Amino acid sequence: MSRKLFALLIFASLMLGACGGAATPTIRIGINAPLTGDIPKVGEGTKFSAEMWLEENGGTITVGGTEYPVELVIEDNESKGESAAAVNTKLITQDEVHVIVGPQSSKQAVPAGGVANDQKTPMISPWSTNPNTTLDRPWVFRTPFLDPFQGPVVANFVTDEFGFTKAGVLYDVASDYPKGLAEFFKSGWEDIHGPDSVVAFESFTTGDADFSAQLTNIMNAGAEFIFTPQYYNEVALIVQQAHELGFEGPIVGSDSWGSAETVELCGEDCYGLFFSTHYAAEGATGATKAFIDKYNENYGYVPDDVGALTWDALNIVKQAIQDCGEITGDLEADRLCIRDAMANIEEFPGITGNMTFTEEGDPIKCAVIVRISEEGLFTFYKQVCP
Amino acid sequence: MEFFFQQLINALQLGSFYALIAIGYSMVYGVLLLFNFAHGDVFMVGAYIGFFVSSALLGLNIFGALALPLSVTLSLVLVLTLIISMALNSIVGMLVERIGYRPLRDAPRASAAITGLMIGIILETGNLAILGPQRRSFPELIQSATINIAGVSFTNKKILIVFISILLTLALHQFVRHTKWGMAMRAMAYDYVVVPLMGISTNKIALMTFALGSALAAAAGILYGVAYPVLDPNMGILFGWKAFVAAILGGRGSILGAGLAGFLLGFIEIFVATIFPSTMRNLIAFGIILIILTFRPHGFFGEPFSAQLRL
Numbered sequence: 049m050s051r052k053l054f055a056l057l058i059f060a061s062l063m064l065g066a067c068g069g070a071a072t073p074t075i076r077i078g079i080n081a082p083l084t085g086d087i088p089k090v091g092e093g094t095k096f097s098a099e100m101w102l103e104e105n106g107g108t109i110t111v112g113g114t115e116y117p118v119e120l121v122i123e124d125n126e127s128k129g130e131s132a133a134a135v136n137t138k139l140i141t142q143d144e145v146h147v148i149v150g151p152q153s154s155k156q157a158v159p160a161g162g163v164a165n166d167q168k169t170p171m172i173s174p175w176s177t178n179p180n181t182t183l184d185r186p187w188v189f190r191t192p193f194l195d196p197f198q199g200p201v202v203a204n205f206v207t208d209e210f211g212f213t214k215a216g217v218l219y220d221v222a223s224d225y226p227k228g229l230a231e232f233f234k235s236g237w238e239d240i241h242g243p244d245s246v247v248a249f250e251s252f253t254t255g256d257a258d259f260s261a262q263l264t265n266i267m268n269a270g271a272e273f274i275f276t277p278q279y280y281n282e283v284a285l286i287v288q289q290a291h292e293l294g295f296e297g298p299i300v301g302s303d304s305w306g307s308a309e310t311v312e313l314c315g316e317d318c319y320g321l322f323f324s325t326h327y328a329a330e331g332a333t334g335a336t337k338a339f340i341d342k343y344n345e346n347y348g349y350v351p352d353d354v355g356a357l358t359w360d361a362l363n364i365v366k367q368a369i370q371d372c373g374e375i376t377g378d379l380e381a382d383r384l385c386i387r388d389a390m391a392n393i394e395e396f397p398g399i400t401g402n403m404t405f406t407e408e409g410d411p412i413k414c415a416v417i418v419r420i421s422e423e424g425l426f427t428f429y430k431q432v433c434p
Numbered sequence: 435m436e437f438f439f440q441q442l443i444n445a446l447q448l449g450s451f452y453a454l455i456a457i458g459y460s461m462v463y464g465v466l467l468l469f470n471f472a473h474g475d476v477f478m479v480g481a482y483i484g485f486f487v488s489s490a491l492l493g494l495n496i497f498g499a500l501a502l503p504l505s506v507t508l509s510l511v512l513v514l515t516l517i518i519s520m521a522l523n524s525i526v527g528m529l530v531e532r533i534g535y536r537p538l539r540d541a542p543r544a545s546a547a548i549t550g551l552m553i554g555i556i557l558e559t560g561n562l563a564i565l566g567p568q569r570r571s572f573p574e575l576i577q578s579a580t581i582n583i584a585g586v587s588f589t590n591k592k593i594l595i596v597f598i599s600i601l602l603t604l605a606l607h608q609f610v611r612h613t614k615w616g617m618a619m620r621a622m623a624y625d626y627v628v629v630p631l632m633g634i635s636t637n638k639i640a641l642m643t644f645a646l647g648s649a650l651a652a653a654a655g656i657l658y659g660v661a662y663p664v665l666d667p668n669m670g671i672l673f674g675w676k677a678f679v680a681a682i683l684g685g686r687g688s689i690l691g692a693g694l695a696g697f698l699l700g701f702i703e704i705f706v707a708t709i710f711p712s713t714m715r716n717l718i719a720f721g722i723i724l725i726i727l728t729f730r731p732h733g734f735f736g737e738p739f740s741a742q743l744r745l
Contacts, residue, residue, distance in 0.1 A: 086666075088567030221713050250712045255672040257662040260444035261707035268437045281569050281664050288663070293440070294580060294587030313571050313664055 073377035075109055077365060078121045078139035080150035080160060085127025086254065087279050089309040090152050093355040094174070095122055096347050098149065101362045104342075111370050121145055125156050129224075132156030136163040136171070144379055147171070147368075147386050149361050152354055153279070153304070154178035154225035161188040168380070170387040172364060174357035177303065178228045182409045187387055189409040191361045191398065192326055193434075195225075198302060199232025200239070201415045201432045202324050206273060206300055207240055209322070214247045216271025218262055218286060220278060221251035229277040229302055247271050263290050277302040284313035291317055298322065306353040311424040321420050326353040327400045328418050328428035336399040353400070360398035367393060436585035441708050447592045447661060449700025450599035454654035455677035456684060456692040457603060458647030464623045464687020465643045467543065471550035472530055474674015475557040476648050480523040481572075481655030481665050482561065487522070488515040488573050488656075512575045516598075516656055520649040527648025528641045536637065554670075561667040569666050572659030595657045602653055603693040606646065610689060619643060623687050679723060685736025695734060699723070 079098050083091035098120055108115045121143045125132035132151040139145045140163070148164055148171040151157045157176035164171035165185040172189040173181055177198060182188045206212055215237050219230035234246045248269040250262035263286070266274060276286050276299060287299050301323035311318055329340050329350045339359055343351040369375065371389035375382050396403045396411075403411035414433040418426045455477050462470040470476075491511045534553045538546045579590045610616035622629045622639050630636055658673075659665060680699045684691030699719075706719045727733070 084562055084567040085668075088569075091567075250707075251715075252712065253716060255668075257658075257664070257669070257673075258444075258448050260447070261441060261704040262712050264437065264440050264444060265708060265712070268440075281666065284571075284664050285662050292578065292580060292587075292589045292591070294582060309569065313569055315571075 072114060072116055073375055073382075075116045075118045075369060075375060076121055076143060076145040077118060077362070078123065078136075078143060078145035078148040078150075080123055080125055080132055080135045080139065080148055080156070082127040082152060082156065083122075083124035085125075086281060087127050087153065087307075089280065089307050089352075090175070090354050091124065091127075093308070093352050094150065094152060094358050096343065097351065097355040097358040098122065098362060100343060100346060101359055105366070109366055109369055111375060112373055114374075116375055125151050125160070127153070127156065129155050129159040132160040133163045136160045136169075137167070140164070140167045140169045145169070146375075146379070146382055147365050149174065149358065149365060152176065152358075153223075154181060154228065155223045157181045157190075158224050161185055164188055168387075169383050170368070170390055172361045172390070174361040175303075175354050176225070178224050179410075180224070180228075186391070186409075189364070189390055189405075191357050191364065191400070191403065191411060192303070193413050193415055194410055195229045195232045197434060198324055198415060199229055199234075200236030201417075202233055202275060202300060202302065203236035203240060205322070205324070205417050205430065205432065206275075206298075210273065210298065212272040212297075213241050213245055214270055214272045215241075215245060216248040216250070216266035216269060216274045217246060218250050218252070218259065218266065218274055218276045218278075220254055220282070222253040225304065226277045227251075230275075233275055233277070257285055259286050259289050260293065263293050263295065267293060267295055271297070273297045274299045275301075277304060279304045280307040280310040280313060283310055283318070284315075287314055287317045287321070303353060306418070306426065308349050308352045311420060315424075318420050319422050319424065322429065323418055323420075324415050324432075325418050325426075326413075326416065327356050328416050328426055330421075330425055330427045339399050356400050360396075360400055360403075363398065364390065364393065364396055367396070439586045440588075441704050443586065443588045443592055445701040445704035446596045446697065447700070448704060449697035450595050451654050451658055451661075451673065451696075452677045452680045452699045453603060453693040453696025454599050454650045454657070455673065456680035456696040457606065457689055458651050459678050459681035460684060460687055460689065460692035461619075461643050461647050463681065465619055466535070466640055467626070468535065469547050469550060469678070470530075470535075470644075470647070471547060471674075471678075472534070472553035472557065473550075473647065473651060474670035474677065475554040476523065476527055476530065476670070477651040477655050477658075477674060477677075478561070478665075478667065478670030479526050479557055479655075480519060480648065480652030481659050481669065482565070482570070483522050483526075483652060484515055484519040484656035484659055485570050485572055485665055487518045488512075488575055488659075491515060492573055508575060508577060512656075512660075515575065516653060519652045519656055523652030523655075524645035524649040527644040527651075530648075531641055531644040536640070554674075558667050558670070565667070567667070569664050572663035572665055574663070575656075575660055591660055595661055598653065598657060600693075602650055603689065606650065607689050607693075609646075615639075615642060679720070683723060683726065683733050685733030688733070688735035691733060691735030 081091040081094040109118055123135045125135045151160050152175040154176040157173040158180045161181045165187040170187050174191050177192050177195045217230050219226040237246055248266040248271050299321055303325040305323040306325040368386050368390035372385040401413045403413045405411055414431050417430040419429040421427045458473050534549050576591050618634045618639050680696040681692045684695030702719045707715045710718050
């Protein structure tokens, strides 16, 4: 290529770029989701919910009378922390998104939140309950309650419901969410029943399929029930193996159980078990019901909590953009404006309940105890508010 | 005491899988001096083949429309699934050898090992691309019944898994020891260069070695599905690596050695989690193996010099 032609091309592209800047800028929202890897059903729920949200809004957000087109950039983080951080870097630097929704589980949200905060891009995690996700990170927000709240909720529920005094815990030591929640549960339980009332505190590492040694230890220690804050694929294996080893007490879980696939993989073994979560699809009313019905109609199954929380997160993003007043096309200024607007939201009526936001960007909201019915449905059992 | 026996049964079950997979590693290494790093993923493919064969036989899931007209009993389904899947997976194994390794027969061993890793990745991601990332729930092939003897609780599944894996290990051992094909395999392990001069086709023996190893991997995959009925495309990675450790521990090329080492690894993993905090499980378990290998670098049944290979 001759030098002249090259110069001409550069000039032409500069001109085009200038023209592009004059039009209404597109709002780009990055979605950082686990589409493959350990928890693909969570990724699917995120993607479906986000696509449905875009469709519902007609692909635009109106800010101060101007209609801005919205574009979703959905990227896969393979359910890995390091990939989630890499996805955030790509979304921020390459796709130039204004705001990131995700990642979902704390294992990915904790490292990815660091990237978003360092690169000054607002991020909101719909599902991550570990405190470290937003801790000392002014650019990072979330929509679910936190594990320091959820742990004691489960401890109180089991105490009230069954009157047990000896707990066994089985958790994945290599993943932020189960490890954090197991520890919060332990301290919550010991606050009620005194030291050493968690008789077995057993762990495994991600990818293990055999839990027989740990379960035998738990049974040998005389635990009356097992608390296992694991994801749906492990829940099925843990519950079945516990039953095969002859464990007869209840097995209690946390919000990570709330996937549409838990019952599919676990089957009858999981019927009658309880877990704490963000919302219950059965018996929902109002906007929550409208969301569930629409999702069910579009994709053929009842959305799990991830889908509902993603919906809330996107609506918070929408409100922050609208509160911001104007999208200028200057990426840095827009990101700052959206962050400030998001930090200023004090109350938000979501489909997973009303949220009041703290200084840290964490919501205060109620938890729900769900029972898996004899038909394999997640039925509302009890609501626990802070 | 009950507690000990309970853990012993847990260990036997876990060891069964390691044993069956380790034998595949060990045989290929004995005959071809090659670490077939794709073997863990061949195990995964075997489990998926078992999933589809048993679903078809039971008329489940996607096969609802083709349900077999005859009503077959569960135990017959299990036997048929084992036989058909082992046959199909041995074809997969032979393809791996033919496409991946034979062109590299004379290449440096490192190239072949890297090829193995790549075949493994192709199998994983290929599965991901074709079948999607969602987990598969393995059909229940054995009506689970819990047996309780003197406080020790175990299922009929566990007994069957341990029984089948020991049976297959012994059968393979007999095959290698007492048949002409087995003799050819041992000859090839003994001297790679002279064997073709005796009129034995090294290509055929290599194919057969892969076929046998993959058939055992398929059996391991189905038994895995029976014990842990959640399948995913990456299930072979961790299990494959652990079985590889067992193969090294057993001694290069030794079938019984690999089998025994597989069970030993199961025992170490379970009892480490029993005695020490389970947080330290892998650290201590593999620390123990490192110490064993320091004192017996050739494993339990391996020989220091390549000319002394045993199968």
